[in-house]
Amino acid sequence: MEMGEVGREGQGVNRLALNDANKEGRDLLISYMHEEGLDVSVDRIGNIFALRKGRDSREPPIVMGSHMDTVRNAGVFDGALGVLSSLEVIRFLNQHDIETRRGVAVAAFTNEEGARFQPDMMGSMVFTGQLGIEEAWKAEDDDGVTVKDELKRTGYLGSDEFHAGCFLELHVEQGPVLHSEGLEVGVVEGVQGMAWWDGEYTGEANHAGTTPLNLRRDALLAAADLCCRLRETAEALGHGSVATMGRLHPRPDIRNVVPGGAFFTVDFRQYESQRYEEGQKQVVKLIEEIAEKHRVSLSLEQTVDAKPIRFDTGMVDLVEKKTRELGLTYKRMHSGAGHDAQFMSYICPTAMIFVPSINGRSHCPEERTTKADCVNGANILLQCALELSEKGCRIP
Template structure:
């Protein structure tokens, strides 16, 4: 029952974990696509929430809903003055999603609580399980709505007034599904278990990723202006082709990311030449640029270089240009003590782990400034996510959940 340090040497029930994830995965399931859709505050999201709340009640948790619909379940500790160690993630999905994104973190936390309950383990600090509202942002923007509200990063009124494409507000939809509450639970620590949603762990055959932070992100939108003209009668050396300037910028941005290395990524996701006609030289071309990097100095260098390239690629071809930065979020660095804890626990369980930086955003990044936070990743088959092919093997799900269990046991 106890290991050599007197800690309960428990293991979670992998079959129960997988069957719970599958049951949630059947809600909103579409047999035609093989995916499931539980957009935030939809009927399917309500069904998922109802299932989670039922299971929380069955484990004797004190269930609280806050003003943005975040769901918390609290398992009491023996010392009421302590803040809870919180586990959690989200249960909303994108369209035609896999069954693991978010759900794994919530039901992984539930499985930890079930394991403690069936082994009658009392803890000094309380434990809390959280499901944050609208992490995906597939229906209402901004994404991460629940954690933005929870951490006071964005005000309630602004979030509640967000409208979906049919003009329905988040406030009305929260009321309709019955999940606008008034409770809350403060977190003392936060651990989010999640699938990697990228290819690295799977490719390297590693069971555990310990996430040391989330990379910084900068977005620009801009436009190059040259001259539209006849595609047949304008010689190549007398053109001012805006699209060619943007094409060169795309190639230069790739070179920059490769040169900076260390996980730098640069993407031009949106390019619109005008007039966008087969026999006219594009006189205008608008574009977006997305640059991400975790290390502060490289992030700063990359941002400066991107802006220099936007200018240089236009001037080289005599194009006019304008651009502006439309978003910037600095990297989030998770608490080093929490990172070391997850690594230590993985090693003790005989599971190889690597430190990694998350490429995607998560609720944990907003919790991190408020309480010591870490994320634990498990492999995603072929790095696929946000699609019906999203897959993680049962053994990997079980391993990650055991790392969560023992990390929590060291904290409570």
């Protein structure tokens, strides 16, 4: 709740990646980490790691965490819950003088949301070698400010290196499944694939009164058509496919001018690998067909292609076992949203824990998770960390 006040704007929170409030949140987090006597390091993309050493320093640590940045007008749980619960696990170890064989660490990744700089999950992508540091540093926000400039300005352009033995991420579900089914925990088996495109239709701006319908090249009409057809395409693909046009900017955006340009974004998601690849092809084909139909030209760039992920079965089974031992109700499920854990799974055994979002609300001020559910999530993290820190990250 203290962290949730950082970046507060009215009802919501604004800690967009590397803005002033995000820096303030990072500083507060690091002060908490220092209170626990942890070794804090910051890498080149500004990811923060805090290590509680184990008896055996040769083995890479058990890492838990999530992200501290938010969207605009956000709630307080998305990301912060995972980071602060991980810190709470370490507090518990400290309070009870529990020595672990392997080190236990907290990670806070930079720019998970992608709301200001793209791609999203930038910090975990760079950490896992899925995105080059130079490319990440060059990413610009809408005002042309780069990630590197902001890392420097906020004092988070680090140079430390960190190694993870395995990774656990506690996160709010951000969807309605657990709440509506009355379950306490989601044991997350994987993350659905996510593809993003930036597109622009260019037609011809013209007088709204004198240009007959059949002679128009209306870019907004093309984009609107695309918006409707995307939904049909996702429905036809089925199996949980979703497609969304989240941004649409007509040009010149004047009431009596036929729009000559329309910038739009498309977001497509699907959990099964083959359907994900097929869906991407169909989305691109649709965008192109609509350009032809409305006689507008098209520029299209794919900005994200995050393949569907299946988490390590040993780690997922461990989360399930601990959930059951704690007497909590749960279901195995996959994540509809992207998370840092999906990239961590490329380099080490990884799993995720979901706790319910009340009414499925997220990325809005109404985002809530009950205190009891937050405690459940932290307890599962703790139990998993204790077992992993003794037995190691490769679970048969």
